[in-house]
Amino acid sequence: MKHFVKHVTALIALALPTLGFLTTSASAQSTLERVKARGHLICGTSQGVPGFSAPDDKGNWTGFDTDFCRALAAAIFNDPNAAKYVSLSSKDRLIALQSSSIDVLARTTTWTSSRDTGQGVQFTAINYFDGQGFLVRKSLNVKSGKELNGATVCVSQGTTNELNLADFTRTNNIKLNVLTFSNTNETAKGYDTGRCDVYTTDRSQLAAQRLQFAKPDDHILLPDTISKEPLGAWVRKGDDQWFTFVRWTLFAMLLAEEHGVTKANIDEMLKSTNPEIRRLLGLEGDPGVQFGVTNDWAVRIIRHVGNYGETFERHLGPKTPVALDRGLNKLWTQGGLHYAPPIR
Numbered sequence: 001m002k003h004f005v006k007h008v009t010a011l012i013a014l015a016l017p018t019l020g021f022l023t024t025s026a027s028a029q030s031t032l033e034r035v036k037a038r039g040h041l042i043c044g045t046s047q048g049v050p051g052f053s054a055p056d057d058k059g060n061w062t063g064f065d066t067d068f069c070r071a072l073a074a075a076i077f078n079d080p081n082a083a084k085y086v087s088l089s090s091k092d093r094l095i096a097l098q099s100s101s102i103d104v105l106a107r108t109t110t111w112t113s114s115r116d117t118g119q120g121v122q123f124t125a126i127n128y129f130d131g132q133g134f135l136v137r138k139s140l141n142v143k144s145g146k147e148l149n150g151a152t153v154c155v156s157q158g159t160t161n162e163l164n165l166a167d168f169t170r171t172n173n174i175k176l177n178v179l180t181f182s183n184t185n186e187t188a189k190g191y192d193t194g195r196c197d198v199y200t201t202d203r204s205q206l207a208a209q210r211l212q213f214a215k216p217d218d219h220i221l222l223p224d225t226i227s228k229e230p231l232g233a234w235v236r237k238g239d240d241q242w243f244t245f246v247r248w249t250l251f252a253m254l255l256a257e258e259h260g261v262t263k264a265n266i267d268e269m270l271k272s273t274n275p276e277i278r279r280l281l282g283l284e285g286d287p288g289v290q291f292g293v294t295n296d297w298a299v300r301i302i303r304h305v306g307n308y309g310e311t312f313e314r315h316l317g318p319k320t321p322v323a324l325d326r327g328l329n330k331l332w333t334q335g336g337l338h339y340a341p342p343i344r
């Protein structure tokens with residue numbers, strides 16, 4: 001008997017943590033349930049990078065990253081405006097996600113191993129292939145980063161850029177005076193007001209932020225690309241459905257571009273007999289329902305926001321002030337790196 005009691009007690013002790021875990025997960029709402037109950041998505045965004053995410057004259061966020069939040073809101077609510085934005089500095093962004101102040105982080109954030117393993121957050125999929133560069137004054141008269149020995153460089157805290165800069169000086173055996181700032185406005189201002197000779201961050205952001213400088217034409221982006229910066233949206237770890245939904249929202253936008261499905265022709269495309277288009281648009285199969293949304297989720301995204309190429313053109317393309325080359329961000333069918341898996 002004594003032995004039996006001991007055995008049962010041990011069993012209960014063993015079972016308790018498991019039961020505790022089951023109760024918590026059964027009662028805790030998933031991210032998607034919380035978003036639906038709240039009636040809007042909370043999207044972590046930048047502190048203002050033209051083309052990527054910046055408030056317009058009326059204070060509405062707009063840009064390529066903002067469009068991704070709009071796509072998520074469109075898929076969930078059939079309303080791209082059902083998203084609110086929380087502006088976050090580089091050093092605060094992952095903590096804000098981890099502590100559930102936001103549902104998703106969509107703000108020029110590089111995928112690295114330590115971020116993916118260390119902070120309770122998880123990368124979804126690459127929406128922009130970037131690399132770090134250097135912006136300098138033309139008057140400095142340098143042609144490459146390797147000529148920057150002795151220069152003072154402005155960089156934002158908590159960024160991969162800070163770390164890559166250290167690698168760059170090490171591998172090239174040069175000395176730089178590094179000035180770090182806790183948010184992007186100060187970093188950019190630090191450079192523009194002459195506290196630094198060089199501004200370093202992802203090349204796309206240098207191109208965008210340069211437009212906000214007093215004299216944009218006085219500056220030049222050096223040819224060096226000193227790192228890989230695969231950027232994209234982040235979610236919290238432990239919610240597989242939300243993770244899958246967020247990454248497939250990007251894939252849907254890429255697949256729409258690959259198959260020529262646009263904002264303008266979506267109604268026509270709903271009559272398509274192409275099986276891949278039919279699956280994308282939820283006319284066959286039920287991927288949407290498996291992500292916790294409706295089967296016409298991709299139709300909602302394309303109707304309200306457009307395909308990947310359309311949002312790129314709208315915010316970053318040649319007709320915009322940022323005018324970034326599509327480069328690596330072309331689809332794989334056009335010599336680029338974007339390759340979305342099939343819906344089936």
Ligand SMILES: N[C@@H](CCC(=O)N[C@@H](CS)C(=O)NCC(=O)O)C(=O)O
Nearest residue numbers: 046047090109110156159160184201
């Ligand atoms: N991709 C880099 C970050 C790039 C970044 O955040 N750059 C700074 C300097 S421009 C920044 O604050 N960007 C503006 C913003 O997103 O608010 C990373 O993930 O660490």
